[in-house]
Amino acid sequence: MSRKTMIALWVVQALLAAVFLFAGGFKLVASAEQMKGPIDLPVWFVRFIGVCEVLGAVGLILPGLLGIRVDLTPLAAWGLVVIMIGATVLNAIGLGIGMALPTVVIGVLAGFVAFGRRRALAHD
Numbered sequence: 001m002s003r004k005t006m007i008a009l010w011v012v013q014a015l016l017a018a019v020f021l022f023a024g025g026f027k028l029v030a031s032a033e034q035m036k037g038p039i040d041l042p043v044w045f046v047r048f049i050g051v052c053e054v055l056g057a058v059g060l061i062l063p064g065l066l067g068i069r070v071d072l073t074p075l076a077a078w079g080l081v082v083i084m085i086g087a088t089v090l091n092a093i094g095l096g097i098g099m100a101l102p103t104v105v106i107g108v109l110a111g112f113v114a115f116g117r118r119r120a121l122a123h124d
Contacts, residue, residue, distance in 0.1 A: 001120050009116045012109050013064070013073075017057040019106060020080060024053025038094030049083060056080040060113065071121055077114035081107050 027035065027050025032043045059076025063069050084107030091100040 001116075001123060005116065006120070009113060009120075010064075013060045013113055016077075016080065016106070016109055016113065017060045020053040020057035020060075024050040024057065026050070027053065037090075039090050041090075052079065052083060056083070070117075074114045074117040074121070077110045077117065080110040081114060084110060 027046050035043065035046050056076045056079050059072050059079075063072045084103050087103040088100045088107060091103055
């Protein structure tokens with residue numbers, strides 16, 4: 001894998017980790033009232049998604065930094081892709097297609113990491 005691709009993967013991973021740490025952290029500390037959206041979801045479910053987002057963010061960064069279980073990074077990225085598919089559907093239903101585009105972009109970036117890191121593991 002080229003040096004440019006490796007740098008691009010790390011940059012995308014860092015940005016995604018920041019996004020998911022923020023989004024997931026908010027879901028964990030916000031009140032039920034603050035988390036109300038156009039589609040009413042149970043608070044326990046939103047908190048569960050928050051935990052998944054925070055763990056996914058950690059999984060994007062720590063294995064590569066520590067050099068331990070680097071095979072978990074593509075799995076974390078795939079998990080975040082699944083979350084973004086759900087977020088895209090909910091945003092499209094509740095807010096319209098235009099508001100679903102950011103979640104599509106984030107999901108595609110997570111897919112880039114999942115494919116890129118899986119490919120890197122296959123070549124090692």
